[in-house]
Amino acid sequence: MFHPATKLVIITEHFLEEKVCEIMESCGSRGYTVVPAGGKGLHHLHPMVDRATVVEGFDNIKMEVITHDEEQANQIAEKILEECFKDYPGIVYKESVHICRPERF
């Protein structure tokens, strides 16, 4: 029932969402998941609060994309490092996962 695949995870600032999605799609991803994220980084705490924050776009998000082809995950990671993370903070890592319904990825 389960098939091996690679999951690439990106944690970064909210307003990079569009850019990162573009990169994933340009590398052939057919779908991805984006959720709000919070925690502590190198420099400070990124609290996950639902209180009003006045300034838009500075909250963090976690993006996940699953692919059959590890090479594709590497390619996405490389592009993100090159195009986004020279100037902006962010984290990228990959994991081996097992998926059901492989035709959906």
Add this chain to the structure above:
Amino acid sequence: MDLLIDFFSQFVRQLQSPTLSFLIGGALLAAMGSKLSIPNPIYQFVVFVLLLKIGMKGGVEIRGAEITEMLLPAVFSVVIGLAIVLIGNAFFRKLPGIKKADGTATAGLFGAVSASTLAAAMVILQEQGIAFEAWVPALYPFMDIPALILAIVLANRDRKKETGGEGRKTDAWGIIKESLRSSALSAMILGLLIGLLARPESVLESFYEPLFRGFLSILMLVLGMEAWSRIRELKEVAHWFAVYAFVGPIIHGLIAFGLGYLAYLWVGFSPGGVVLLAVIAASNSDISGPPTIRGGIPWANPSAYIGASTSVGTPVAIAICIPMFVALAQIVFP
């Protein structure tokens, strides 16, 4: 001497207005570590209703106004926006230990405009019975967008010089689009269009007008809480940012007051309009400016410019500049 006493008594009276007391109340709550929090969607809804109402009211009035009246104040708005960025940029450049980009980004935010400060000023003017043209809030983008673009152009030019050729071309059209699409400006533009093209008077009077002051008090509470909670960020950067954030709004407002006074003499710009122009200049962008700057000058430190504007600049613009310019208007204008 009488003039000074008059000025200060006016000033103190302004501090007791509901708008300012909610701002101070919010800061106090945050300072005491209160668990009270206003959820983000409510804040966004409040901003939307306020800006829609401001736009609609402006649109209804522009319908009957001579558009040429707007011309000089609009030109002045552009000039003020650009001047603030150039002055701020020159100021930070003279100081030791400040990264050029941080100074330019901060100057850009202070040249840009805060919708909440604008709304607060409109309510205080109404309470004082000082009339202004309802299209004055529409001057907002004329000051806001040029200031943001100039800051981003300057920062990219510096970067190009420093790195020897490697710099990005500023996408001015992209910034204009981004600014117009921001939540605050798009609500105001929607209101303007509805006011201009439709006949929204009934809903404006029965729904938006009565809500305005109450919603503004909630917005002030949020701004007060946010100001206090961001002070920590400002502490991490050079103290010069706090100094600039305190003195800048007052100077920017006075420059605009002077130019507004010229418009009063030349084209009959209203005293309330002069005050609003001064407040627009004194204000610094809180909602939509920071993401624009972050996108255009990613190598500048957000703690510097957001800390300076949200924790010092906005409270100074609301609590000091608005009362100051209202008091000044009551003295200057017969």
